[in-house]
Amino acid sequence: MASSGDARAPAAAAGTARATITLKSSEFRRGREQSWRDLEGLVARVEKRGVRSLSVEELQRLPLLYRATLSSLSVARGIALDRHLLLYLENLGLRAFLAVYGPRVGLWEGCSEFLRRGFPEAVRGARWHVLIAALAVAAGVAVGFALTMADEAWFSSLVPADLAGGRGPSSTRAELANDEIFAPWPGPTQAFAVLANFLFTHNTVVGILTFSLGIAAGVPTLLLLLYQGIMLGAFLALHYNRGLGVEFLGWIAIHGVTELSAIILCGTAGLVIADKVLFPGRYSRVESLAIHGRAAARIAIGAILLFFVAAILEGGFRQMVQSTGLRFAIGGVSFLVWLAYFLRAPKEEPP
């Protein structure tokens, strides 16, 4: 009995006449093959030249063809035993999935959206972490100040030589005032190309370390925050002992408001990571990290932009302003600007 097909001519006996065979899976394939090939063409173009290379009509067809192909895959898994066909559909389905669900924004759109909403929103969402990070820095300042006030020899052990830049227990009031705080402006190339640049690179590396070491339960993050505070406190005590406390604060205020905010935000991001690793809630630790890591990364990226602004202020403009009062004014204004930015930026719309 001829049983191998759904429909078969009865004449097939010894091999003279040809029998017709109809496979359901072959018919299924014939009916849909064209739409698969259309999808393949669209996906190949998206892969090569991006989503923007598609016309409006093609953009509308892409998700339709994608869903049709996924349903073809589901059907084929049920009825077809053609291994090659299944592998092809799985591959095409995955490629189309990536094209359909890929990021839809370009670099600049993504950046502006990030600045207007993503960054301030993420910072607002982590207000307790901000508080802890700020407290860690404040505690560092207190410790550094107290230690250096008690014995100035601490200064050299607390501040590494390349950051101290020759300043130390042996510095006199005149040296500190004339060579650093009221030093003349070094000119545009030196100020912007060398100094601002060095400061930015150095601060960014410290900031990124503070953020990403949060993965180690946040202990290195807190230590780094504390240490940044300690160095600031040590400098403050050194100047205070020479009657330059107010001038030093003014000198710091001009860029320090921005720079300290950036350090605190990097710490915040690290602490968010640590929080989610230590207390993953109902997720596994890795899942929890994946869900909340993006918010933390948003804070860290924003902080790096703040470092950039701070470096321009510090390296480029600080020495142009020689009056302490004006310096405090600039510092105060920058504080208000950042405060307004973080508190008043529009809320993120639900997706």
Add this chain to the structure above:
Amino acid sequence: MTSVLDRTTDFLEGASRNRREIVSPEGVPLPVELADYGERAGAFLLDLVFWLLATILIFAVLVLLLLKGIDIEVGASVATFIAFLVRNLYFIHFELSWQGATPGKRIMRLRAIDRRGGPLLPGAVIARNLTREIEAFLPLGLLLSLWLTPRGTPIWEEVSLGAWLLLFTCLPFFNRDRMRAGDLIAGTMVVALPRRTLLGDLAEATALHVFTEKQLKAYGAFELQILEELLRNGGTSGASQVRREVCEKIRRKIDWPAPVLEKDTDHFLAEFYTAERAYLEREQLFGKPRLDKHDQGGATR
């Protein structure tokens, strides 16, 4: 019948440790293949070369146009700054506009995808690329500075810092999904995405040979897919020799009365494949899938 598909792939390609599955938002499971360490290193090296070339190009243009006759110190800091800016924008820009692929990844046919099958969000792309700074560029810079430092200076700080950073760099070797720290934070993984083309259907429309149900019951889906692979695999002399042997085996197993001539081997196999597939697909449609030749029916998948 994914299980049969997996089994055939295991049989043909060996270990299956690289395969993972994501579920698309439509609820369809899609298998993905993790990228090899070598492929990822290759992609990164290519990107490194592109980044260096872009940096040098921009720097050269800048020096020629704007900063004639600058001193070395200024030049070096401008160069570092450009390098920093270019590498971060490069990775983020390309992964955003090429759906998770940088030029290096594209050449190696790799993609960064969301680990749970969701859309790849801009935030994730930015997060996974910013982390490169400590995973790759900080240790690289450290290596460079160690190499440039004259011998005899105390370098223990650098060495211990390097070892600490290396822990981050080597993270992909210590987890199942080969995630680096950036993947971990962003919830992504890197997969290999080869392109498959649709080849013709092997099933023939008409047949000379007719097989009985008893003869077709001798095999199951697994054997069918191995036969399919054999038929698709080219015209080399080795393959045709194997086909000849397989043909003889099948003939003996199903008690095919007439001998099959050497020139008719491929023809006989193709017709047997068609008949077998038609039979097995129909049985599967009726709820009696036959996984392999040992499957006696009635068993669930």
